[in-house]
Amino acid sequence: MSAEKIKNMEEFAALSGISRPTVSKYFHDPESVRPSTRERIEKALEQYDYRPNIFAMNQNRKLTKNVGILVPYLADPFFAEIARRIETSMIQAGYRPILLSSHGDPRLEVENLDLLRSIKPAGVLLAPLGRASERAAIERFCKDIPTVNFDANIEGVGEAFVGHNNTQATELMIEYLTRSGEPPVFFEMRSPPNPNARKRHKAYVATMERLGHTPHIIQVEGEGWELEEIGYRGGMTAITGRQLSTNTIFCSNDRLAIGLLAAAYELGLRVGLGGGCALRVAGHDNHPFCRYTCPTLTTISHNYGAIAATSAQTLVELIESGERSAERRTQLFDGELIMRASA
Amino acid sequence: MSAEKIKNMEEFAALSGISRPTVSKYFHDPESVRPSTRERIEKALEQYDYRPNIFAMNQNRKLTKNVGILVPYLADPFFAEIARRIETSMIQAGYRPILLSSHGDPRLEVENLDLLRSIKPAGVLLAPLGRASERAAIERFCKDIPTVNFDANIEGVGEAFVGHNNTQATELMIEYLTRSGEPPVFFEMRSPPNPNARKRHKAYVATMERLGHTPHIIQVEGEGWELEEIGYRGGMTAITGRQLSTNTIFCSNDRLAIGLLAAAYELGLRVGLGGGCALRVAGHDNHPFCRYTCPTLTTISHNYGAIAATSAQTLVELIESGERSAERRTQLFDGELIMRASA
DNA sequence: TTTAATTTTTTACGCGCGTAAATTATATTT
């Protein structure tokens, strides 16, 4: 490889003995130039190690290969995992994903949308903060750029929504818990930062009533995204304060459940199904780490694979058809009961 | 807010009655224009909601406010956490971080470096994959762009290295474990994907020998970044195969330890310090989740705050001084023993 | 009010590339 540094396509074109527009064409699609030309370009490429500037490329293109992925909080392994899968799908489909996290901050979410605008994305995959989001800004964004909404639904926003069927999943778990023991109390945050919490709350109440049980809800205090810590503290006060009307707790999400398990462990309560267990605990999400709690956490899994693949595919179709779909499609994937040792 | 859409600075300048270069100056630094002018611009800003295109801005600037952050595997909460902190630091310092993950793939690491080149970053914070990295590509990158290396050191690459003192940390843990019980066996992967593993291995051997003990190492099989799963499976075979020469296991990292704890739990081994415990397990990293294992995991914490802050600050200084430092600075932060219940 | 100092505007060019239209060169067919 030569030591000379190549600044731009002009220089590279000169060195390879081909005109710049042809080189440009080559980078857009290597098949679109004559084989002999292609060979010459590729030989030069080996010698000089030039790569076109991606953002300059996209500046004057009507259709770019950039896509944005925006999630509310990347340090949460749930989002990290689903983002990773979507990223991989989009790369395989020939796109270049840019992943951004809003760190739980609605202002940063808006800023990130502005940043995404700047890369002229062909489309965006958006998991919004939810209630905290600045709806107007998001709506404006989606009006301009084809967007697939995932994980958390903002009604009417984006061309499509792909998500988890919280209602079905909640029913599934309550039915299982009721069938195999006492009906559960619901353990949640009073003001949850994560989306989906409301839906789960409502589904819990509705399902309990349908089954003829009285809903019983424990709402723990706490702000922010340190959900395990909040679950732990809330669990301590709930258990020591004897707020539990049954021996079965259904947590709004796995991270709260993980904290609750830690509290139970510390207080010497045995958690699980068998005789001699004082408590059953179930979660929701199938968080990457809940296979490794002690006891392992019974939970409901999102269909991660389907949600990631469908979101990605929906966006790709949207982009490649070139049309904005007339009606907004909503696709929900059923949750799956993951029976482990905690309930 | 008006319904009209503004495409570029030209249009916005026309609507606000100010010339484009002055508007450009305003966006660079609002204080640099006359107060009356600033007012007019800001009034127009409220009306029309225009934002300059970030990448077009940077295209022709000698010094941009973009910085890149590249980590090997973002779905690992360790990297998610440290990246989040660095991102926040850089935002506060007035920079615009772009966070990228290589998903454990060296080729993607090189592609990400190319992508970073395209945004003309003022500097880059790089946690390389380590041994798997394509050293030549990284060297070339660092020659062109001021880079601070963090977490995993690639000797001679980047202007500075900021990381965790694996040697001190390993010594600290071995001394603690030895003092409070039997000297530990070392539990690691035969071919670890994560950086730092080698250093810890060497430090283990050296420290054990210094203390007059025979090093005993269990190397588990497995590829990829599913470290908990690998730790679990390796733990199962190690325990059932009676490969343990002592009752104390020091894991190369917390994620392996988490898997190992799950295996011990499943096999009915009590883990912890007290009488009646068959095993002691310690980890390394202070992974965000090891506070919530059962028993809680004794480990060594990186000085997350210091590493993130120092990396960010070093890069900012490097950028703002405008010089490339003559000698490569290496800063290691000592680990801290986090005593919990598992050892 | 005049003069000097500071801003702002105008003008003009550059960044690295896309892309369309017209022209020229090369390959394929008859």
Add this chain to the structure above:
DNA sequence: AAATATAATTTACGCGCGTAAAAAATTAAA
């Protein structure tokens, strides 16, 4: 070999903005 089809080149302009230099307008000082 001539005619046709295909590909490459030249030319020219655009994307959204930075920035430098000169000219014009505004403000502050004398």
